[in-house]
Amino acid sequence: MSIRLKTALLSGILLAILVSGLGGVLWTVVRPGFQDIERARAADHMTALLAAISADIDSIGTFILSYSSWDETYAFVRTGDPTYVANNLAVEGAKNAQSHFALVLTPKGRTVFSRLWNDDFTATLPPPDAAGGGLPANHPLMAALSHPEGVRGLLQTPRGPLAVAARPILPSNEHGPPRGVLVFGRWLTHALSDHPPLPHLSPLRLWLAPAPGDAPENVRRLLAADGPDLEIDGIGEPTSLVTAGIRLVDLEGAPVAALTTTLAKTVEPQGESIIRLALVIAALGSLGVVAVGLVSNHLMIVAPLRRLESHITTLSRTGDLDTRLVLDRKDEIGLLARAFATMQGRIRHLAHYDPLTGLPNRTLFTMLGEGALARRRADRNGGGRRVGVAILDLDRLNTLTIGLGQGGSERALVAVGRRLAALAGPADVVARGGDGRFLVLLGDLAPAQAGSIVEREAAERLASAFAKPFTPDDLVGAPLSLTASIGLALFPQDGETLETLVTHAEVAVHQAKLLGRNNFQFFDDTLNRQAREILALESALYEALADNTLSLCFQPRIDAVRGHAIELKALARWDHPSRDLIVLEDVLPLIKQDGLLAEIDRWMSNAACRQIRQWRDQGVSFPPIAIALSARPLTAGDPGLAPIAEAIAANGVDPGDLAVEIAQSAIKGQFPETKAPETQAPEDRPAEELPWPDGLAGLGLGLVIDVADAGVVSPALLRRFPLTRLTIGAALVAKLPDCRESRALVRALIALADELDLECLAEGVERGDQADWLLAAGCRLQQGLFHARPQDQTVILRWLGQTPPRGLSSPGPRDRKQDGV
Structure with missing residues (x-):
């Protein structure tokens, strides 16, 4: 219901109440006054009649005086x-x-x-x-x-x-x-x-005492012994006449007769007419007041409010926060309009600026960037000057938040924003893109003919924001060195639209992250194709998990001394619609979504435990099955570890039948370290083991740490986790036995495992010379195509039953890749 309708309805109600109240007052207060006047008029007439009778009697007394x-x-x-x-x-x-x-x-x-x-x-x-x-x-x-x-x-x-x-x-x-x-x-x-005292009265009627049977009630009252001297009836009744009567008494005061007459009402009808006229005038006046009020209400309230409502509707529809509504009024509507204008300005600021750093946000960045691109397209005389988009993503933001707390990390973001704004040129725009990410619009770059020096100088200028540590004045704490990965895309060679340039800068940032962070990269279309392929791969893998089109295959792990399988490595095999069969382990390094990796880990845990349960139920004899978790970072209490325990419990699997491999990169630096007492020498401090990651404690699983391909091992992990084996990656094994550096690293890892009483397993053994060198170096547990290819459960069971013992002699340098039985 509109304000105008509400006002009209309320005015009508108030008008009805006003007129009704006025009518009630006039009818109950003023009308009785007219009735009293009418009654007094009738009483005056009857008093005059009585006076006339008395005068007639007096005339007799005057006449008799002369005789007496x-x-x-x-x-x-x-x-x-x-x-x-x-x-x-x-x-x-x-x-x-x-x-x-x-x-x-x-x-x-x-x-x-x-x-x-x-x-x-x-x-x-x-x-x-x-x-x-x-x-x-x-x-x-x-x-x-x-x-x-x-x-x-x-x-x-x-x-x-x-x-x-x-x-x-x-x-x-x-x-x-x-x-x-x-x-x-x-x-x-x-x-x-014969001699009426008041000729203008209607005919009088004389009622003799006692009252006859046909006498009206007023006559009966007048002729009663204690009756009134005057009786007036018909006042306030729906009749045009007033009946008046007087009581006549004898010389002793006893009633002898009653005189009655009727008088036409004059005052009471006139009074009622006046009251009705007053009500009509009041109603018409009230209607006029209401009409004037409605018009005034429309002009002074409804119309301005509709302008304000139209402005708000247009604002919500178009999102144009720059259009202002001006109402030059000093009343409450003007105050409301000014308050809304203030709120609109605040909303505009919040819509266009980051509340933490005060820098433009992505919305304003998009508006300014589109404007800059439009000007460059329209500027035919600009000499081919270009526009660039740079994205700066702070490295180790999670670690920064954990170390400094939320407040500290926010202060760091503010400090970074100030430095970037100070380095920006007149045509540049520095904006915050969310979390630890900043967007920079390089609004005026030299033409491409000048070579790549200009854009490299712009990138180096942005990188210089992190050249010096941030001081305590910036962070309210100790000095802190921050780094950032920077990606750049240039108009027009890398894209014609701002959206394309931002997307390509994102790809370049990703490449900078892959290259070790703390560097800048320019967009390369090759990176874009790789990114699209990875997205397509991840999407297809999600569908494969949903459709349950993955299957398990197994690759034996061989004791090269005894020649029999000591473990089966469970691998996920994917029947890709366009790539034939894919071993999932080969494509996992390309996948960047932690959620997808967690789903793969869950599928692997369930599939391996179901297979163990099936073989146990069939009475099949088989060595333990090993599953490798993805390399995504794990923390204490990580929910991605819980599915392993759930799968074991759901399938009733003996934990001794399952081994879990965790990449060193997944847990390095993720679990808190416990320092030994400072009073003890380092060599005397007991090795304190960390408990198993949450969800695996007390299950009796074998925990295997997969060493990175670079051969670097964290001593803290070796000392503090209850490990059973050390795995040497395929990248190190691939360079054996020719690469001296690889030989040195592998010997060191074998020696470290032997010193810590850990088993040592080498993966990726594809040639006989690699197998022989590893065996000679002391690594008897091996896995690779030289010993056996991955096979499905039917083939692997036949393989296990027909694997001949190799004895203790060296197998020779020949290639022994086996395709199965």
């Missing part, structure tokens, strides 16, 4: 003169005064005159005092005797409430005690219909 203080009325109470009645209290006078009730009482409540008319003055009705001929002294109307201003209010009658006013009857001078009470009254219904 009239001397004729004062006299009428005493005399009961009919003329007074006819002139003042007859029906015509009642109509004019709109007084339906007239009552004259003595101070004791006896009726002097009482008359009650119906609403239209067409008939008389029984007055309230008709039943008893007067009113009791505690009647509310009698209270007018003690109140000069009289009493006013409603008087309940069987026909409904009367609005009455009562005043004491006094003489005109208002001196003397009251002579009676004068009461005038008017039907409340008449006052409300």
